[in-house]
Amino acid sequence: MSDKNEEVFFIWEGLDKRTKKVTGEIAAPSEAAAKTALRKQGINPTKLKKKPKPLFGAKGKIETKDITVFSRQLATMMSAGVPLVQSFEIVGRGHENPAMQKLILSVKGDVEAGGSLTEALGKHPDHFSDLYVNLVRAGEQAGILEDILHKVSTYLEKFEALKSKVKSALGYPIAVIVVAVVITMILMIFVIPQFESLFQGFGADLPALTRIVINMSSFVVNSWYLMLGMVILIIISFAQAMKRSEAFANSVDRALLRLPVIGDIINKSCVARFSRTLATMFAAGTPLVEAMTSVAGASGNIVYYEATMKIRDEVSTGSQMHTSMKNTGVFPNMVVQMVAIGEESGAIDDMLNKVAEWYEQEVDDAVESLTSLLEPLIMSILGVVIGGLVIAMYLPIFKMGEVV
DSSP: OOOTTOOEEEEEEEEOTTOOEEEEEEEESSHHHHHHHHHHTTOEEEEEEEOOOOGGGOOOOOOHHHHHHHHHHHHHHHHTTOOHHHHHHHHHHHOSOHHHHHHHHHHHHHHHTTOOHHHHHHTOTTTSOHHHHHHHHHHHHHTOHHHHHHHHHHHHHHHHHHHHHHHHHHHHHHHHHHHHHHHHHHIIIIIHHHHHHHHTTTOSOOOHHHHHHHHHHHHHHHHHHHHHHHHHHHHHHHHHHHHHOHHHHHHHHHHHHTSTTHHHHHHHHHHHHHHHHHHHHHHTTOOHHHHHHHHHHHSOSHHHHHHHHHHHHHHHTTOOHHHHHHHHTOSOHHHHHHHHHHHHHTOHHHHHHHHHHHHHHHHHHHHHHHHHHHHHHHHHHHHHHHHHHHHHHHHHHHHHHHHO
16 A cells, blocks of 8 residues: 555454444554454454455545435434444445545544544535534534534535526526537538538529528538637636636626526525525524624625625624615515514524525526426527528529429
């Protein structure tokens, strides 16, 4: 092994304190370290061997849904009275994703060594956000960790569902446009040149529309590689600009909010995220000013990020939350009024949950409406484009029929 500190997985068999045969997996830097860790758990290992590596060196990729399922499983086991370290062992051993399994057992090792769960999760910022870690910290401090883990799981499930709907709203028209372009290119490159060969033997002038389409086809056939290169270059440049230029990414965020229909869906999803995140933080007992930083990061758009940070600054100087929200000019009046009622009744988290549920349903309805509106529109566009190409190719044949 090139790195002595690199942890590997071992499959083990052994006897527990009641001399009952038990099996499992453990991550450790060496076989000796694995045996030592097992003995600390009260297990006398009888067999220990390295776990075979996955085929083709696949390590797996940790996605948000993996973290969501892990949180729900951990909360369920703690609710059933299973100790935290043992819960990690069970969840980690049963996970199919090798990367997620390694992450869980790494966190388990830190907790087993005497660290808090908050500290253990904080060592993996790529997988556990500041929001996640802050909520777990609040749960540990208040002694309600299992309740907080249930709330975190619910939050992540709602968050992922909402993100999926927004992606669907953005992805559907893009996918159909790509299909339309591919079909048009196929006609231009393979079909229309066949007609051009046929028309060369007519010995008559071609209609203007037919000449235009044939010229376009010739251009595409001779320059398709340049066009493809331009498209790839534009996509790569856009992706790099989004990644490297904060100003460019912020401009795209602002532009998306101004798009017809799509902008409305994104606005509603941002309000839902803001409300759901803040409600979860409130339920965990996190102070408002401290919670706002995590809420801003989860808002999903620079406009709402800046608005949330402005609310945080004003609330920290003594302003009421609903007043600060109104001053941003970003949040709908209904949301502001609901928060005002929550402040007066002392139930802001309940009101924010209601707002989140309302806007999540609004996003769901808007995506369905968008899909139902786009389908006939896109079919009409495809019909006009493809029908236009077909008509252009058959016009000379129609003219010949009239002459005869």
